[in-house]
Amino acid sequence: MPRVVIDAEICKGCVLCVEFCPRDALEMSDATNSRGHHPAVLRDDEKCTGCAVCALVCPGVCIEVYR
Amino acid sequence: MPRVVIDAEICKGCVLCVEFCPRDALEMSDATNSRGHHPAVLRDDEKCTGCAVCALVCPGVCIEVYR
Amino acid sequence: MSETADTRKSVFISGNEATAEGGIAGGCRHFFGYPITPQNEIPEYMSEHLPEIGGVYLQAESEVAAINMVYGAAAAGARVMTTSSSPGIALMQEGLSYMLGSELPAVFVNMVRGGPGLGNIAAAQSDYWLATRGAGHGDGRCITLTPYSVQELHDFTAGAFEIADRYQNIVMVLADAILATMMEPCELIPRRDLPLPDRPYAVGPHDRSERERNIINSLWIDFDVMEAVNLRIEERYTRAGEEITDWEEFGSDDPQIMLCAYGISARICESVVMRADEAGVRLRLIRPRTVFPFPTEPIRRWAERVDATLVVELSMGQFVEDVRLAVEGSCPVELLARSGGNMPTPGDVLQKVREVARHVGVAAK
Amino acid sequence: MSETADTRKSVFISGNEATAEGGIAGGCRHFFGYPITPQNEIPEYMSEHLPEIGGVYLQAESEVAAINMVYGAAAAGARVMTTSSSPGIALMQEGLSYMLGSELPAVFVNMVRGGPGLGNIAAAQSDYWLATRGAGHGDGRCITLTPYSVQELHDFTAGAFEIADRYQNIVMVLADAILATMMEPCELIPRRDLPLPDRPYAVGPHDRSERERNIINSLWIDFDVMEAVNLRIEERYTRAGEEITDWEEFGSDDPQIMLCAYGISARICESVVMRADEAGVRLRLIRPRTVFPFPTEPIRRWAERVDATLVVELSMGQFVEDVRLAVEGSCPVELLARSGGNMPTPGDVLQKVREVARHVGVAAK
Amino acid sequence: MREELFMAGIGGQGVNLAGQFIGRAGMDAGLNVSWVPIYSPEVRGGSSTCTIVLTDRRVASPTSEHPTSMVLMDPTAARRFAANLTTGGLLVINSSLIEETPKVDDCRLLKVPANDIAAEIGNDRTVNMALIGAWAAGTEVLTAEDVARSLREMLPERHHVHMPDNERALERGAEIARETR
Amino acid sequence: MREELFMAGIGGQGVNLAGQFIGRAGMDAGLNVSWVPIYSPEVRGGSSTCTIVLTDRRVASPTSEHPTSMVLMDPTAARRFAANLTTGGLLVINSSLIEETPKVDDCRLLKVPANDIAAEIGNDRTVNMALIGAWAAGTEVLTAEDVARSLREMLPERHHVHMPDNERALERGAEIARETR
Amino acid sequence: MAEEKLINRYPDALTDVEMRYCPGCTHGTAHRLVAEVIDELGVRDRTVTIATVGCSVFAYEYFDTDAVQAAHGRGPAVATGIKRVHPDSVVFTYQGDGDLASIGMGEIVHAAARGENFTVIFINNAVFGMTQGQMAPTTLMGQKTTTSPRGRTAEEAGWPIRVCELLDTLEGPAFIAREALSTPQRIRSAKRSIKRAFETQLAGRGFSLVELLSSCWTWWDMEPVEAIYHIENTMTEHFPLRIFRDCLTGQSEEVDSNA
Amino acid sequence: MAEEKLINRYPDALTDVEMRYCPGCTHGTAHRLVAEVIDELGVRDRTVTIATVGCSVFAYEYFDTDAVQAAHGRGPAVATGIKRVHPDSVVFTYQGDGDLASIGMGEIVHAAARGENFTVIFINNAVFGMTQGQMAPTTLMGQKTTTSPRGRTAEEAGWPIRVCELLDTLEGPAFIAREALSTPQRIRSAKRSIKRAFETQLAGRGFSLVELLSSCWTWWDMEPVEAIYHIENTMTEHFPLRIFRDCLTGQSEEVDSNA
């Protein structure tokens, strides 16, 4: 099953991945990382197809996609 | 009758007026002016139509044409 | 955050904004500049305010263009200024030289940052030579004012236009990143419509029956004419030395050690003078408010009475040369130099005072 | 008109050509420059010769571009130079500062002309501060060599590359329009393929297993790091002061008046020393061949033995400050300053020598 | 009298603005004042610090080696700066974020749970207010009212809707200071 | 021994080149020499002057206040410069163009009809040669042959066809000098 | 279950230094794309990055290559110097619109005219980001910036410059393209052009430049996502996306956003 | 006999200082045309001439108007400063190709992009005349100059820049034309464009520029007349004559050489 790993410490919470995920599989977490940002997280394992669009648009270079 | 007055002291002898005179009415003088240039002179009064092409091409701004 | 009013009024304002408003109060209606930290608030302030009062703000494509626009505007008779920080001022050197050669007045502000190169955006005083010895090639120099507070930034900038006009020369206001960004109370000089001084040399539409054509130029093929320009400029500098040399003194009337510092360093030294008893040494601070012309005479006078002089500067030894030239061997001159954004604390200076005292045999705690 | 040969050989050659050939002899294989009178023969010579020996001549679009090309080439490890005259050098000030901040070696030549502004194309020495105090913003300075003959132009330019490498600093060869255009006999240093010194800092294709990546940079946000750069640079200057300070002395061993002059002025003063008996005053000329580092020590030494010092310069009083800083009050220092292309004749200087002698009570004819 | 207040936090916590309010309040109270920021190069994030001097003599040096009081708003600031406090100085920390109270001998410590207070008030922007309220009451150089007044003067009209929240936060901070005494 | 030769004329007369030949010849003769031009800003036309120093000591100043000899090639140069000649110096003038001989007391005057000589030889470019031939024979610092030799060295191969003309002009000038003595 | 595979390796050509851009700033995206291209072409150890002055000034910390930090606007001159010393190096400048199109106009035009064989990554975000959002030569008409507080007007400040079109009048450039860092498709297209540009350089064909329409939401006063749509919907109107010149294919074509 | 009339009055806008150009140098022709236009428009006393650095540096002595001598390449910045102070003045810069297209590229592009309301007379003679004939950005391929002694090659120095085409990509310019100072017809056409450019300025329409292909026979190593034919036959090949833009007519057209 495809898997998305978001580095929550590096993520700056810009929301771009959430916006552009074609399957609406991501969301912003309520938690704050040590820099004060709310990182993105995978909302729904099922939806993710591992298309890596999130990684493509992520300016933080903090998403790894496994398939 | 048309008349061309060339200021022989200012003329730098570049030959442009002679070259472009449509009636071949000008020529370069053998005399030297005080700067060491051979000035242009009217060769042939008869030929000049007062078209002022000589003045148009003269970079020295030293030709007056009367008509 | 500025407030404009008919009467002088204290506002709590940053050095950058006080400088911009000082320019306006001094009659500046034309500003050409290129952004650079730590003085961005000045062009921003000008872009906001100048158009409102019929002035012109234009963002130049570079500092090189900016100085040449200033040159054009000054040639056209305007009261004009630009502001920048170290690398930007370095880029203006050719243009400054043209303005000096053409004997045009204008006001420049340099909010010095750490260098060389891109350096950093912290406070430094390492453009001292660039200001006092610079102005590009040739013998021209910038009349250089060294404010040490937000109030002085405002006042000196406003006053600089008069000086520039009087000597038909560039006036450089030399400050630093801290003065630029700090906030302090400042009494603002009210804005008013200042009549432009007569500028018989300026170019622009005119009536030939009233004056001959004007030419602004710095090209003089004839050696004697060129030399005459230099002598005329030199003569103005001599006159400026007599008329506008400015400094402040603070501390003991019977000092053992003279402190010399300008700008932000002088504020540290003020603190030191206020704590002089901690070192048990009598101190007097001489703080130049102009560094070109330089207050040679008071420094020389005190140098003959003290046991030593300590210079504090945020550069590796630039200002100290002018002090040495003034002291001319009358007493030892030592230097406390920091750079790169680092500043000595008053404690550091006191420490150095003790050291100097030891070197010259003054009894210190 | 140059002749290249395996052995040193005297040729009759202009200062500009000798400078260009000096660069080549010093190992320069990359030249970036922008034409400006009175040194056009240098880029012309380079455009003719460098491609023939596998080097690169590139005419930059401006002096600003030229200095930044030099910066790039120096970052890439090349022996590189550029040459210009006053306004062009003024335009390079920001770039010079970057090079100093990045601690890159390169050689610059300034054939000084009259200023300020467009000025004229005659000989002047009014870029003394630009050379010794300039290099843009920040505390960096150019090591400055002052040749006084075509031979020295050649030799100093050739030698400048070694010095630049040794101190990882810019070396400026400071001359003037006369030295640039005059012809004299000159022994040319033979061209050879000089091995480049090791440049572990240089960027370019590499093998990561052999070295880490290299970064050329002058941006140091951290105050301490930035200050460390300045201290490192300062330390090199101190070392240069000990190692390469250079000057020549000429004249009486028991002088009454010391003459100080460099470059073309020093040649006039040589004539004066040769005619010293006309004035009936014993003269000694101290002629710095480096002005940064400055020969403070010999000047100071003689200052303590003479009755007065006379400085001759083709500027309004720049070089004289360094002399004053060296003399530090040990004897009166007077100045003969000409500018704008004008030069004092030996007769003028002799006249001034008499005047100085009178001021200080030396019996002169 | 010379108070040297040092404030530090991370971008977005309003460190500089709070410092400016204090500076302005000091000026209005007839003191000589200065406010000096030190920015870090990043546009956003990074640490943010400023120094305010309030004195009845010359301000002279506007920076401070050993501040007489400090307001520290995040753990990094607490770790980096607390030790610089002058002996016997006032240390105000944002205890909502700073879990590990910095060890500073011989100081007056005020722990202000500023984020919690702001949350209570329901206005994220008041974190800095609670802290400077505590500072004001702690030093007694200015009153919380002085600060509130300068706030009103300096804030653009459109932000005045936040004044009640700001005042409540200031007051809560001041209360904590008074309680701690 | 120190000879300071000043030469002046208008652009195109070959003033500078002639000066360089003398300089080079001096060098080859084992003297210390220098050649200094002063250009006027115009690309063409305008006056052209240079100073050559030939000496067995240091050259030192390469310019001259009162030259020991002068070669003046046109009326303007004659008017402007002749008076600077040192007392007893050698004055060589191009009498083809300079109608009014400059009044210089106590000098050795050589009138060389250089343009006429060049016209005789049939080579316009030899005007300068006749003059420096006269100068050489007049001063005896160098011989006309010295100058001819330096010419051969300095001129590019393709100009060597002119050498006979040049040598004739040099010799004619020298003759006039010898006759005048 | 098949073995799990990482499909987007963190580029070798990026260091692990965390980039200090604002959240959502497309400088980060641009860095990643360039680094991926360097990886794919296998040229990391002959690459020299020219960091210029702007928010990307620290590019020398982010790209794991040799690097030179150039003065504001002078990247192309510095690149020229390096490339003339090491023709076998792979050199790219990374320049903002302030850097390239304002102060650096002379240098970029001349490097392009000379056909210098290096690559320019040109980040057009229509403002000066680093110095707090002043007007740039690419600022759109009417756009508010900190130095055009009432919006850019032609009277005060003229019209925005289209750099690709300007350089396309020269004979020196071998590859010129304008792309946008907006939607996923655009980002893919941008990467293709970046690769093409580096390939042009590797083929020794001369100057190559890729303009990337980018976001600076911080100074545009927008949310990061909103800014992406601003690029897509507003910026592309004034700055049409296009491959202006490709010496390798001889083509000039509109960028196909759905490719 | 009818009364004799002088049909080509010496322009009022020229002083009687003799111009120090080489014999046959078309700088003189350009000066005369500009002066005639100033006369015809009756604007001499509000005109400010910006002399730049090149053989025409003494333009301030030749034009009988107010004048400012600008640093090399910076004429457009200086003109901007003046025009922003005196919008009612008539300002023109007179710039060579070294001045305008080499060191001054940044300033000309930006003045044009801003649509600054002044006129540029751009003398393109394909070399740096004043400094003794070095290569210019407009030097033709293969052309020998003192710094391209073996002829200009693309490898060493790239390709010549076409300034009009470059500026024609901007929105700021209101009038752009390239003319040639070669044959009498061309000179007449050049004058029409110069007049048009000044009229554009007088109408407040913004930036206007006339490029004049000119001779520098001295450094081309030709006779003056030969150089004129070189302009006509060779230069115009690389630099096509054209009115690129005329805001007053809305037209863009080839220059009709027989008009």
Ligand SMILES: Cc1ncc(C[n+]2csc(CCOP(=O)(O)OP(=O)(O)O)c2C)c(N)n1
């Ligand atoms: C000579 C000089 N002038 C000005 C500056 C200040 N400065 C730094 S970055 C910058 C503009 C950056 O804008 P841009 O190139 O668009 O990059 P961005 O920050 O938007 O990515 C300026 C003007 C400088 N560092 N050096």
Ligand SMILES: Cc1ncc(C[n+]2csc(CCOP(=O)(O)OP(=O)(O)O)c2C)c(N)n1
């Ligand atoms: C800053 C600076 N750099 C270089 C020069 C030298 N310089 C004077 S004129 C010129 C080029 C002139 O060429 P162009 O503009 O084409 O005019 P032309 O002489 O051909 O008419 C140069 C490089 C200078 N005066 N100032």
Ligand code: SF4
């Ligand atoms: S795009 Fe990247 S930085 Fe932005 S929220 Fe998603 S993971 Fe975080």
Ligand code: SF4
């Ligand atoms: S065109 Fe003019 S300068 Fe040339 S020869 Fe004819 S009159 Fe003389």
Ligand code: SF4
């Ligand atoms: S200021 Fe703009 S360009 Fe700079 S990092 Fe932030 S969003 Fe990016």
Ligand code: SF4
């Ligand atoms: S050098 Fe060329 S441009 Fe200059 S005046 Fe002579 S012909 Fe004209």
